[in-house]
Amino acid sequence: xxxxxxxxxxxxxxxxxxxxxxxxxxxxxxxxxxxxxxxxxxxxxxxxxxxxxxxxxxxxxxxxxxxxxxxxxxxxxxxxxxxxxxxxxxxxxxxxxxxxxxxxxxxxxxxxxxxxxxxxxxxxxxxxxxxxxxxxxxxxxxxxxxxxxxxxxxxxxxxxxxxxxxxxxxxxxxxxxxxxxxxxxxxxxxxxxx
Numbered sequence: 001x002x003x004x005x006x007x008x009x010x011x012x013x014x015x016x017x018x019x020x021x022x023x024x025x026x027x028x029x030x031x032x033x034x035x036x037x038x039x040x041x042x043x044x045x046x047x048x049x050x051x052x053x054x055x056x057x058x059x060x061x062x063x064x065x066x067x068x069x070x071x072x073x074x075x076x077x078x079x080x081x082x083x084x085x086x087x088x089x090x091x092x093x094x095x096x097x098x099x100x101x102x103x104x105x106x107x108x109x110x111x112x113x114x115x116x117x118x119x120x121x122x123x124x125x126x127x128x129x130x131x132x133x134x135x136x137x138x139x140x141x142x143x144x145x146x147x148x149x150x151x152x153x154x155x156x157x158x159x160x161x162x163x164x165x166x167x168x169x170x171x172x173x174x175x176x177x178x179x180x181x182x183x184x185x186x187x188x189x190x191x192x193x194x
Contacts, residue, residue, distance in 0.1 A: 031121075031164040033157060035148025040140075042121035042164035047135075051120055059169070062117070065109050066162050114154065115146050117161045 031042040044052075049059055056062050077084055077096065089096040119142045126140040149157050 031160050031167065033160050035145060035153075035157075038148075040122045040145075041125055042118075042160060043124035044121055044165050044168040045124050047127075048120040048123055051123070052117075055116055055120075062165070063169075065113065066165065109158075111154075114149065114158055114161065115142050117165070118142075118145050118149070118157060121161060121164055 033040055033042070052059055052062055056065075077089065079089065087095055087097060119140070122140055122145065123138060126138050128136045128139060130136045
């Protein structure tokens with residue numbers, strides 16, 4: 001009996017270690033960058049996303065802007081491999097041309113957008129709060145950040161912004177799809193019981 005107890009004690013640390021290592025896979029690594037000799041970590045928390053909505057109307061607008069949505073060539077529309085008029089095709093009751101125009105209205109990213117999104121990402125570590133927990137101000141300015149970004153490192157900065165935004169959005173998207181799938185499975189299980 002004491003032999004079994006010994007085996008359990010030996011196995012427990014290994015199981016804990018394995019669980020600890022597997023959970024590390026799900027912990028995103030920080031997205032860091034250095035500007036003018038100062039290190040910054042990009043974190044897009046709820047406050048950053050709310051500010052983003054204030055600046056851009058929605059987070060979806062920012063994602064579309066960052067990822068780019070090129071407008072298709074509507075002069076080559078086919079249906080069942082036969083040429084047709086784009087005005088004859090409707091999506092959700094709207095002519096194809098109107099639908100494509102809405103896609104084309106997605107704003108293109110500009111330098112100002114890089115600066116705005118960079119600033120939003122560093123606010124997590126550079127926010128001053130009042131005693132009541134309200135935002136009192138920030139310890140970093142867009143102008144200070146802008147001094148550290150040149151055409152030499154602009155591409156790297158943009159890549160890190162995209163990486164951090166998607167990293168911080170991904171858990172919410174994965175959880176939403178899991179809960180939607182979970183709800184569907186629960187509904188199916190309920191139906192099979194009846």
